[in-house]
Amino acid sequence: MDKRKVILLHAAVWLIFIIGNICRGYISDKFEGESLFNYAVIEFCYDIVAAICFYCSYFLVAPQLILKRKYALSLLLALLTFVLIVFARYALEFWFLKPVLHFDNYFGRIPKVNYYLPNVFYFYFPSYFVYGLMYFFAESWYKNNQKQQEMQKETLTAELAFLRSQVNPHFLFNTINDIYTLTYQKSEQAPEALLKLSVMLRYMLREGNEELMPLNREVEYLENVIALQRIAAKGEAYVNFVQEGYIGEQPVASLLFIAFVENAFKHGVLDDPEHPVSITLKADNNSVEMTVRNKKSNGLEDETGGIGLTNVRRRLDLIYPGKHELRIEDRDNFFTVVLSLKLN
Structure with a gap:
C-alpha cells in the first residue's frame, strides 16, 4: 500500500x-x-x-x-x-x-x-x-x-525459468544435422522441416518462457516435435499421438510434456511398426492425463534419473503441489510414464 x-x-x-x-x-x-x-x-x-x-x-x-x-x-x-x-x-x-x-x-x-x-x-x-x-x-x-x-516468489520464478531453460540439446543438434542433410540432398522435406524447427524455437524462446500456456499450444509444439522426428527418420519413426477429450485453452505448465516425449525418442525403439511409441493425451476443463509408452532400445533400461525427468519432477512440485501424480513403470521391454494433473 x-x-x-x-x-x-x-x-x-x-x-x-x-x-x-x-x-x-x-x-x-x-x-x-x-x-x-x-x-x-x-x-x-x-x-x-x-x-x-x-x-x-x-x-x-x-x-x-x-x-x-x-x-x-x-x-x-x-x-x-x-x-x-x-x-x-x-x-x-x-x-x-x-x-x-x-x-x-x-x-x-x-x-x-x-x-x-x-x-x-x-x-x-x-x-x-x-x-x-x-x-x-x-x-x-x-x-x-x-x-x-x-x-x-522471485526465487521460485527464477528456478522455474532455469528448469524451463534446460532444453535437451541432443534433439536440437540432431534435428539441425538432419535438416542440413535434407538440404544437401535437395529434399522437398527440407523447407517443411526448417519451418517446423523455426516454429518450435520461437515457441521455446518466447512463448515458452511463460509459466502457463494454453494446452492446445503445447499440443501443437509436441506435434511439430513428432513431425521433425519422422522427417529425420525418413518416415521410419512410428509414433502414435492420440488426443482425447477437450484440447483447448486450459492453462498448463509450458514445456512440461516434451521431456517425456524426448525421453521416449532418445531411449525407445522408433522403427518397430508393431510397437510404436504411444503418446496419449486425455483432457477436460479440470484435468489432463498424459501417457507415454515406448519399447526399450536394445533391451536397455531407460534413464529415469536423467536431467529431463528430474527437472519435470521439480517443476511439478513447484507448480502443482498436491495436484499431480507421476507414475513411472519400468518393465523388462517397455517403459511407461503416466502424468495426471488437476488444473483447478
Whole structure:
C-alpha cells in the first residue's frame, strides 16, 4: 500500500474515532451545558492529545524498541513523549479551551503537575501509547511477511525459468544435422522441416518462457516435435499421438510434456511398426492425463534419473503441489510414464 493510501486510511480511522467519541459523549452529556459545536471542538482537542501519544509511540519509540532493540534510547524517547503529552494537555486546556471557548474542566482551579503526571501515565500510556507499539509491530510483521513471500516468489520464478531453460540439446543438434542433410540432398522435406524447427524455437524462446500456456499450444509444439522426428527418420519413426477429450485453452505448465516425449525418442525403439511409441493425451476443463509408452532400445533400461525427468519432477512440485501424480513403470521391454494433473 502506497503512502497516500496509508495516510487516507489513518485519517478515516481517526475521523470515525472522533465522531464516535463526540456522539457517545454528547448523548451521555459528558460536558454539561456545552453546545454541540463546543463539545465537538473540546472532544477534538482531547483526541489530538491521544493522536500525539499514538504517533510519538509509532514513529519515535517503536522503531528503536522493536527493530533496533535500543532499550535505553527507547526509554528516553518514551519519557520525552510523556513530557510532550503533559505539555500538550495543559496547553490545549489553558491556552485554547478556556480563553477561547470558556471551557473550564477544573472549575476555576489550575491542576498541579502531580495531577497531570498520573493522569497521563494511567490514561494515555496504557492505551494510545501501547496501541502505537502494537500497530508498528503488526505493520512490521505484515511487511516482513510480504517481503518474504515476494522473495520466495522471485526465487521460485527464477528456478522455474532455469528448469524451463534446460532444453535437451541432443534433439536440437540432431534435428539441425538432419535438416542440413535434407538440404544437401535437395529434399522437398527440407523447407517443411526448417519451418517446423523455426516454429518450435520461437515457441521455446518466447512463448515458452511463460509459466502457463494454453494446452492446445503445447499440443501443437509436441506435434511439430513428432513431425521433425519422422522427417529425420525418413518416415521410419512410428509414433502414435492420440488426443482425447477437450484440447483447448486450459492453462498448463509450458514445456512440461516434451521431456517425456524426448525421453521416449532418445531411449525407445522408433522403427518397430508393431510397437510404436504411444503418446496419449486425455483432457477436460479440470484435468489432463498424459501417457507415454515406448519399447526399450536394445533391451536397455531407460534413464529415469536423467536431467529431463528430474527437472519435470521439480517443476511439478513447484507448480502443482498436491495436484499431480507421476507414475513411472519400468518393465523388462517397455517403459511407461503416466502424468495426471488437476488444473483447478
